Amino acid sequence: xxxxxxxxxxxxxxxxxxxxxxxxxxxxxxxxxxxxxxxxxxxxxxxxxxxxxxxxxxxxxxxxxxxxxxxxxxxxxxxxxxxxxxxxxxxxxxxxxxxxxxxxxxxxxxxxxxxxxxxxxxxxxxxxxxxxxxxxxxxxxxxxxxxxxxxxxxxxxxxxxxxxxxxxxxxxxxxxxxxxxxxxxxxxxxxxxxxxxxxxxxxxxxxxxxxxxxxxxxxxxxxxxxxxxxxxxxxxxxxxxxxxxxxxxxxxxxxxxxxxxxxxxxxxxxxxxxxxxxxxxxxxxxxxxxxxxxxxxxxxxxxxxxxxxxxxxxxxxxxxxxxxxxxxxxxxxxxxxxxxxxxxxxxxxxxxxxxxxxxxxxxxxxxxxxxxxxxxxxxxxxx
Numbered sequence: 001x002x003x004x005x006x007x008x009x010x011x012x013x014x015x016x017x018x019x020x021x022x023x024x025x026x027x028x029x030x031x032x033x034x035x036x037x038x039x040x041x042x043x044x045x046x047x048x049x050x051x052x053x054x055x056x057x058x059x060x061x062x063x064x065x066x067x068x069x070x071x072x073x074x075x076x077x078x079x080x081x082x083x084x085x086x087x088x089x090x091x092x093x094x095x096x097x098x099x100x101x102x103x104x105x106x107x108x109x110x111x112x113x114x115x116x117x118x119x120x121x122x123x124x125x126x127x128x129x130x131x132x133x134x135x136x137x138x139x140x141x142x143x144x145x146x147x148x149x150x151x152x153x154x155x156x157x158x159x160x161x162x163x164x165x166x167x168x169x170x171x172x173x174x175x176x177x178x179x180x181x182x183x184x185x186x187x188x189x190x191x192x193x194x195x196x197x198x199x200x201x202x203x204x205x206x207x208x209x210x211x212x213x214x215x216x217x218x219x220x221x222x223x224x225x226x227x228x229x230x231x232x233x234x235x236x237x238x239x240x241x242x243x244x245x246x247x248x249x250x251x252x253x254x255x256x257x258x259x260x261x262x263x264x265x266x267x268x269x270x271x272x273x274x275x276x277x278x279x280x281x282x283x284x285x286x287x288x289x290x291x292x293x294x295x296x297x298x299x300x301x302x303x304x305x306x307x308x309x310x311x312x313x314x315x316x317x318x319x320x321x322x323x324x325x326x327x328x329x330x331x332x333x334x335x336x337x338x339x340x341x342x343x344x345x346x347x348x349x350x351x352x353x354x355x356x357x358x359x360x361x362x363x364x365x366x367x368x369x370x371x372x373x374x375x376x377x378x379x380x381x382x383x
Contacts (some may be wrong), residue, residue, distance in 0.1 A: 001350075002322045003230070003381055004273055007011045007063070008309050009056060009238075010291025010332030012344045012361055016299060018352070024290075024302045024334075025345070025360040030310040032317055033347065033359035036326050040349035043369025045377060047329055052340035055157065057214070059329035062374035064284070065228070066221055066245065074216020075240060079144055082243035082252070083136055087218040091173065092150035094215035096135060096143040097158050098122065098207040102226040104165050109158035109295070110141035113204025113261060118195045119143060122207055126189045133182055135210070138239050139260055145182065145212050149174050155213035156256055159295050159337045171212065186210040223249040228382055231381040233276050235269050236260075236286035251280065260288045262301055266308045267378060271313035277319065282367055282382075285316075294332030302334065323350030326359065332378060350379065 007281055019027040049058035049069055054230050057075040058068045076093035080086075087093055098109035098119055127135045138142040151174025171179040186209040189194055193348035196206040221244070224232045234245035235253045237260035242252045255272045257265030265288065273283045276330060287309050293302035327346035330339045345364030347356070354368035372380060 001161060003278045003325075004277070004322055005063070005283075005325045005327070006285045006309070006313055006316065007060075007287065008290045008326070008328050009286060009288045009307060010294045010330060010339065011302070011306060011328035012331035012342070013205050013294065014331070014333045014335055016334060017368050018228070022271045023361055024299065024306055025033070026358075026362070028303045028310070030307040030359060032310045032313040033326050034348040034357070035317065036313075036324060037347040037356050037359040037363065038186055039353045040347050041352050041369055042345065042347045042359070042364040042367025044343040044365055044367070045327060045346050045374050046372050048341040048370060048376040049330075050294070052341075053157070054339040055214070056238075056329055056339075058242060059374070060241060060286070063327075063377055064224075064242075064248065065375050065378045066248070067375045071219055071221055072216075075214035076144065077216045077218050078243035078247065079138065079239040080140070080146070080243065081246040081318065082239040083138060083144060083297075085136055085144060088148075090149050092147050092215045092217055094145045094147065094153060094155070094179070094212040095209045096145040096303065097213070098141040098143065099206050099211045100207060101166055103206050104167060106161045106164055106166050108205050109162055109211070110210060111207035112141070112199070114199075114207050114366065116140050118153060118199070119207070121195050122190060122193060125193065126210070128185050128187050129185050130182060133178065139237065141207075142239060142260075143210075145173055147178055147215070150215070153179055153215060155179075157213050158211045162337060173270055175215070182212065192298060198291070202208045204378065205227075205334070218248065221247045225249060228282075230281035230377060230382065232282040232284065233280045234284050234286070235273055235276075236284075236288070236364055237264060237287050238286065241286045243282075245284075246375055250284075253283070262289045262290055262305060264289055266312035267315060270312035273316060276320065291332045295337050297334055297337045299334055310363050317349075323348065324379065325349075
């Protein structure tokens, strides 16, 4: 038996008046997800333990069976692992967004979805100006900062404060002075940078600075194969997910056309997943697009992302002898444009059948699995 998880990041939502009181999952045309629910079994999954912020780091660690209460140190070190940045003793890695701040307000947490090439140009010049602190370009607006002899800091995710004054959310704690200095230096370096001049000429949003957040030291994860007795692989365009896979000893499968945004190649991810199952036991297919649409507050883009993901799922369902699970990691409601910690729906095809007829938040709540804690999910899938 082979196993696949298809995870639509942030896919869960709330009933929306503009959709006639339906959620995007209820409104979207998703025959393949509905088939998994109709021919399989459903339930709800609690992916975020009490006391944690509902981030994709916490949720995906939990789904993969790594309890954040004992394994989580921060988002930064997970992304560092994916980028091949080895953290030494005393070093802390922070996630480092390229952002747009105007008049003291967080206007855009991703600087108009700046490209990886543009981000690398900005960070190259910033790195030269920072001295002991190092910055590493990642994918698009998602980058990394490493601080030596670090003490840690209390920080806030920039996507949680869009449209709000940044003054109340600036870093606090041991590394605060260092991080604040880096933010100020980035504003100076980026102010008249050629990248921003070009973006402004093209009518695009400039990157006015960086925003460091979710720092931590290198965590230790039990090897996936030792934990479950199965070989595993990860398909994702997001460094966070790739980093979890690297630390867990899973294979990272690189898919051409996977972007981590709305324009990702959904079908390519599905094809690579099917082909990978010829040599691995389990593949985790992560698609970021629904989450990005949720952060944008775009109902249309979220429905479109869900429907495009559903089309790709049809490719996976054509493979025999495969147990398939579909779920989000957390909700990203259109209403609030950020994550919430509500339980998410899941459906499993290949683990019996219940009476649920469609895949959605309300329907899955009627499923025979009931409410499951995320660290137990893979044990349920593999049993």
